[in-house]
Amino acid sequence: MMAQYASILFSMILVNNFVLVKFLGICPFLGVSKKFDSAVGMGAAVTLVMVLAIAVTWPIQQLLVAWNLEYLQTIAFILVIATLVQLLEMAIKRFIPPLYDSLGVFLPLITTNCAVLGVAILTIDEGYSYPEALVAGLGAGLGFLLAMVLFSGVRRRLEEAEPPEVFRGTPITLIAAAITAMSFMGFSGVIDHLFGA
Amino acid sequence: MASQPPAETTQGPSYKETFTRGLLKENPSLRQMLGLCPTLAVTTAVFNGLGMGLATTFVLVCSGVVVSLLRKVIPSSVRIPAFITIIASFVTLTMMLVEAYLPALDAALGIYLPLIVVNCIVLGRAEMFASKNTPGKAAIDGLGMGIGFTISLVLMSAIRELLGAGTLMGFQIMPPFIEPMLIMVTPAGGFAVLGVLIAASVWLEKDEKRNVSRNIPGPSESLCNACPLSCGIGDPTYEDCAKVQWYERLEKSLSEANMMPKGGNERRDS
Numbered sequence: 001m002m003a004q005y006a007s008i009l010f011s012m013i014l015v016n017n018f019v020l021v022k023f024l025g026i027c028p029f030l031g032v033s034k035k036f037d038s039a040v041g042m043g044a045a046v047t048l049v050m051v052l053a054i055a056v057t058w059p060i061q062q063l064l065v066a067w068n069l070e071y072l073q074t075i076a077f078i079l080v081i082a083t084l085v086q087l088l089e090m091a092i093k094r095f096i097p098p099l100y101d102s103l104g105v106f107l108p109l110i111t112t113n114c115a116v117l118g119v120a121i122l123t124i125d126e127g128y129s130y131p132e133a134l135v136a137g138l139g140a141g142l143g144f145l146l147a148m149v150l151f152s153g154v155r156r157r158l159e160e161a162e163p164p165e166v167f168r169g170t171p172i173t174l175i176a177a178a179i180t181a182m183s184f185m186g187f188s189g190v191i192d193h194l195f196g197a
Numbered sequence: 198m199a200s201q202p203p204a205e206t207t208q209g210p211s212y213k214e215t216f217t218r219g220l221l222k223e224n225p226s227l228r229q230m231l232g233l234c235p236t237l238a239v240t241t242a243v244f245n246g247l248g249m250g251l252a253t254t255f256v257l258v259c260s261g262v263v264v265s266l267l268r269k270v271i272p273s274s275v276r277i278p279a280f281i282t283i284i285a286s287f288v289t290l291t292m293m294l295v296e297a298y299l300p301a302l303d304a305a306l307g308i309y310l311p312l313i314v315v316n317c318i319v320l321g322r323a324e325m326f327a328s329k330n331t332p333g334k335a336a337i338d339g340l341g342m343g344i345g346f347t348i349s350l351v352l353m354s355a356i357r358e359l360l361g362a363g364t365l366m367g368f369q370i371m372p373p374f375i376e377p378m379l380i381m382v383t384p385a386g387g388f389a390v391l392g393v394l395i396a397a398s399v400w401l402e403k404d405e406k407r408n409v410s411r412n413i414p415g416p417s418e419s420l421c422n423a424c425p426l427s428c429g430i431g432d433p434t435y436e437d438c439a440k441v442q443w444y445e446r447l448e449k450s451l452s453e454a455n456m457m458p459k460g461g462n463e464r465r466d467s
Binding site: 078082170 | 230233234238278281282286292308311314315316317380383386389392393396397400
């Protein structure tokens with residue numbers, strides 16, 4: 001049982017890394033990974049929102065299925081996630097001001113982050129049970145955090161590099177992301193060996 | 198019901214310019230760096246890239262027209278949720294059409310089809326253009342941006358399919374003695390091809406007036422342009438572009454966090 005959860009968790013972090021393998025959340029990945037602090041803040045905020053979003057959207061999907069309203073999934077999920085992020089921001093601001101200082105700035109900007117909606121839809125498509133879906137959300141968030149932190153280190157090196165002029169800025173960042181993604185390809189198969197799934 | 202007086206752009210761009218600027222000058226994925234997730238994710242084959250581009254174009258045009266028609270009715274404080282609802286409705290419609298008539302495409306695009314709803318191009322055009330212009334112009338703008346997006350998707354998927362599988366639209370193109378470069382259809386290849394394509398588009402315009410060389414090229418009018426979080430414009434609490442305020446808040450919080458001994462993220466339980 002534990003092995004199953006661990007398998008989901010690690011496959012979401014390493015093998016199916018949301019940023020580097022599934023291409024979800026590319027905009028914050030390229031935008032906020034310049035500094036280590038903001039990379040960690042963004043990654044933590046996304047992890048928090050992903051788990052909470054699944055905690056809310058999974059039961060909603062059961063309601064939609066019960067009422068034969070599956071076609072409303074996209075509309076329902078995006079509105080629920082947007083509302084959730086808004087409420088979360090207000091709650092954190094009111095009750096945990098220190099956390100708000102470090103995570104709060106990132107919250108409004110991940111409302112329409114495709115990674116959050118993506119993980120909500122993905123766990124439904126995979127047919128996960130409620131605890132499995134929550135673990136998958138945690139894994140997806142941690143994978144995002146890992147990619148952000150790793151890439152912020154790569155970006156720091158890039159700052160001092162002098163690529164050809166046309167490659168400056170975004171293009172060289174994407175090339176660096178390609179090499180980072182290549183390193184994550186090495187993880188495919190690891191999970192099968194570890195957990196025999 | 199204090200509906201915000203929409204700033205009608207009387208001296209705005211002509212229909213022709215509205216249409217053509219999305220094609221190259223303000224190309225969504227190569228110039229404005231919007232909608233990079235689908236650009237990278239579905240471009241392993243031309244069929245998928247074309248389908249994704251056309252689906253996004255359909256959503257762009259339809260949501261642009263509806264947002265424009267309702268621009269005087271929607272109060273500005275709830276405009277982002279309203280736009281998202283309109284966009285999500287058309288995305289759902291698109292999903293149903295694709296599922297019914299192109300099941301192969303539906304299987305290939307998977308979760309990226311519903312994710313059109315969070316594609317920043319769509320919300321960006323609704324916020325920056327459709328909510329300030331007439332329905333006709335909004336439709337032309339959506340069409341231009343959509344076709345520009347489709348062109349870059351097709352271009353990118355053509356490169357990846359040709360090099361990675363040796364085929365185009367499923368037909369064998371490369372002579373059999375050339376081994377397909379499998380790396381091209383993997384995620385790593387996606388990042389690399391997009392990086393080279395963007396560099397090429399910068400190089401193409403190098404002779405023209407290009408005042409931004411280091412940063413993301415694009416029009417200053419674009420909401421998401423050079424925004425650190427391009428995908429996060431859907432913020433209902435801000436009256437104006439979230440970008441400026443976001444920068445201010447980020448700078449503030451980062452400078453405050455640096456004062457602390459261990460950085461901001463370990464002060465959870467104070």
